[in-house]
Amino acid sequence: MSETGPRPRVTPNYSTGELVRRLLGLAWQFRRDCLISLMLSVALLLLGLLGLQLLGIVIDVIRHALDPSQRPPVYPLGWTPPGDSAPLKIVTILSAAIVALALIRALLTYQYNMSTARLTQGKIVPDLRDRVYARLQRLSFRFFDAHGSSSIFNRVTGDVQNTRLFVDGVVLQGINMLLTLGAYFIFMWRIHALLTIACLSVTIGLWWVTHYFSARLRRRGADR
Secondary structure, eight states, X not given: OOOOOOOOOOOOOOOHHHHHHHHHHHHHHTHHHHHHHHHHHHHHHHHHHHHHHHXXXXXXXXXXXXXXXXXXXXXXXXXXXXXXXXXXXHHHHHHHHHHHHHHHHHHHHXXXXXXXXXXXXXXXXXXXXXXXXXXXXXXXXXXXXXXXXXXXXXXXXXXXXXXXXXXIIIIIHHHHHHHHHHHHHHHHHHHOHHHHHXXXXXXXXXXXXXXXXXXXXXXXXXXX
């Protein structure tokens, strides 16, 4: 009676949807830090919109000073300069406010980058490497006989970094991009709806060109 060796363990082949679900579950474990990064991102977005609003008011003040028949500027947050204020003084005040907003945005940008770095490099990467290392300690010698050291090192380093990139470059940046697009669309629509439509009219053409060339590049890469 012949003896048969142990059957090799088959690595499960997860679908793309299952992998995305698992990666989102990983990001959910660090939801507090992700929420802090998103709140800082929203604050940066609002400050950017406020800076654009102030810049538009500066242009309106200068245009109204050169041609009084033009529409007078509408000031934000219920602020109205004194009636005897010269246009140069108003422009100076608004310019100082724009510079102050830029400094605040610089500080918040630094805090956002540090918060994201602490989340990804300080928490996600060490946590995943600890899990992988703990898992490797429980594997049999047959696993190390079947897999070379380079493959194992790639799992511990490369795949962990790819997971970190998913949280940083897909989850956080994806939500940030959607919020930015929505906020700027509303901002532009309130100023001039037709001009907003004209600016967005080229989006479909850009998407088609990008999709067309991306598909060709993927096919060329697969043939090599």
